[in-house]
Amino acid sequence: MYEKEMKKLMKLYQDGIFSQPFYADKIAGAQDFESYENFSKIPFMYKDDLRNTKPFDRTSATTKDVYGIFSSSGTTGSKTFYVYSKKDKKVYNEFVKAFYSELGVNERDLGGVFAPVDTGVMAHSMMWQFTTMGSGYVNCPEPSPDNMIDFVEALPITIIATRPSVVCSIADNPQYVKSAGESNVRMLLLGGGFLTEGRRKFIEKMWGASCYSMFGMSEVFGPMAGECRYQDGLHYLDKYLLIEVLDPVTHMPVEPGEYGVAVYTTLWDKGFPILRYWTDDYIAVDTSPCRCGRDLPRFRYKGRLADCLEIKGQYVFPRMLEECLFKYGFEGEYRALQEKGNRIKVVLEKRDGYSVSPGMKKEIDELFMNEVAIEFVPKEKLAYDGHAIRFIKENG
């Protein structure tokens, strides 16, 4: 299992990529990378490991190797720094070209980066992706509905990069939807959240543009996986990324093709390597051939384990509720709250003329194992909070 990957890691090890105590302590006992069995004894790396160490204690790189550094404050505790080396930028370019050449992004395009200002890494990655493809870009750091429409009316923007929730925010204003449809925008590259098929179709219709899901994380870069024109799973470059898919409880590999937690390891001499990094992403890897004909595996992303609700031993992800809502024509905001005693309250934005059909009620009941009540509230109570946390666990 993972023979090629173990050879690469062995080479990186011999080249001294893991010589700092931060890594050496973790890989003691498994440092020969002789087999996946040995490798799988390396303890997981977590976000706290990054938060509680200084980036330059985790690298043999020096400031002359640095391409860029970003920080995120997080809600509690100290800042996390993400450092990109010049070599990482070269690998990043390979990822971008692999995804965007396939989609036909080119130098005639003008990219609109509609990433909120609090997403520093994301906004920069999105700007870099356009320059990598030879396209120009414009940055809209406060992508309110008004601002977005101003930008697409004033400029011949052909591709928008942002989160799914941002491009949906114009939906309540028919004039804005008309402007979006009449704009030059032909493609939307959406990251920073899951994209259901229902929402994809809703966005594609509203903007009159094709919509592709992209996947990234600050610890590596974005996009580190991306859809092709067939919109059927996120391709990734397995020569640079080892993705283990593990059972969330036993930490053992799941059966091929099944869902589990993604644990990432980078396979190049990354400035700041990640080694068995546990991110909570719930994914399934698909190694079957894709219609695009490229020899790149894909994964399907269900969401983050931290964002799902566990009901009677089953994981229920926001994505599953959203798929059901769109299927029954509900295109508004929603939340699910897990109350005391594990009862679930599904809260939907009140919309004129919309009520819950028997079919929709049945599916929601089944999804939450009959522990659910549905209620409507005014939209203000569900206003987009910048992060779109859909499922909330009430303590107690």
Ligand SMILES: [Zn+2]
């Ligand atoms: Zn494909």
